[in-house]
Amino acid sequence: KQEVTQIPAALSVPEGENLVLNCSFTDSAIYNLQWFRQDPGKGLTSLLLIQSSQREQTSGRLNASLDKSSGRSTLYIAASQPGDSATYLCAVSRSGGSYIPTFGRGTSLIVHP
Amino acid sequence: DVKVTQSSRYLVKRTGEKVFLECVQDMDHENMFWYRQDPGLGLRLIYFSYDVKMKEKGDIPEGYSVSREKKERFSLILESASTNQTSMYLCASSSDRLPYNEQFFGPGTRLTVL
Numbered sequence: 531k532q533e534v535t536q537i538p539a540a541l542s543v544p545e546g547e548n549l550v551l552n553c554s555f556t557d558s559a560i561y562n563l564q565w566f567r568q569d570p571g572k573g574l575t576s577l578l579l580i581q582s583s584q585r586e587q588t589s590g591r592l593n594a595s596l597d598k599s600s601g602r603s604t605l606y607i608a609a610s611q612p613g614d615s616a617t618y619l620c621a622v623s624r625s626g627g628s629y630i631p632t633f634g635r636g637t638s639l640i641v642h643p
Numbered sequence: 644d645v646k647v648t649q650s651s652r653y654l655v656k657r658t659g660e661k662v663f664l665e666c667v668q669d670m671d672h673e674n675m676f677w678y679r680q681d682p683g684l685g686l687r688l689i690y691f692s693y694d695v696k697m698k699e700k701g702d703i704p705e706g707y708s709v710s711r712e713k714k715e716r717f718s719l720i721l722e723s724a725s726t727n728q729t730s731m732y733l734c735a736s737s738s739d740r741l742p743y744n745e746q747f748f749g750p751g752t753r754l755t756v757l
Binding site: 561562564566571572573574575576579581619621623629630631633634635636 | 647674676685686688691693701731733735737742743744745746747748749750751753
């Protein structure tokens with residue numbers, strides 16, 4: 531059974547720092563990996579989707595990488611801003627046609643001015 | 644843009660009431676999901692559907708049922724609400740077309756059962 535772990539569970543950084551959020555998974559037979567952002571009391575917003583054949587995806591200040599062989603993905607946030615404060619979750623979909631992603635518990639990020 | 648909407652943002656119900664949570668997506672997605680999210684427990688899958696009138700149990704289906712009569716609409720039903728069903732409920736949808744399994748979420752319904 532796939533297990534997805536996100537470490538650290540919480541992170542507090544000063545504005546302007548570049549930071550890396552980690553996501554690890556136990557089964558490397560994945561179809562894709564998706565990063566989400568969740569603001570308090572809200573739904574999940576999709577940030578980036580990486581297919582298993584890709585190594586990375588970029589959107590603005592965000593860059594997500596995928597290393598299937600080591601079971602790891604990282605989300606890099608450049609020049610962090612207070613508006614980046616949120617919980618970041620990763621989800622892994624298994625190859626073989628399963629519709630069900632496995633979610634990590636998330637990393638709660640606070641960027642203070 | 645994909646849009647997933649949920650019928651209520653906040654809902655307060657009494658123990659024993661029958662509760663309906665509605666979810667609608669406008670992107671012709673085949674797959675729809677209901678999750679609940681609780682502090683310390685993360686996202687847990689209640690039910691999902693991969694086609695009209697089709698449903699599959701997730702990890703925690705007890706106390707819930709679902710209905711999918713139309714492709715765009717997926718309803719979650721709490722047959723007799725209990726206080727331990729107080730939670731944030733999240734609906735999501737995804738397509739079988741590329742990119743497969745990219746999930747899109749609704750804004751969530753915060754349900755309180757008194």
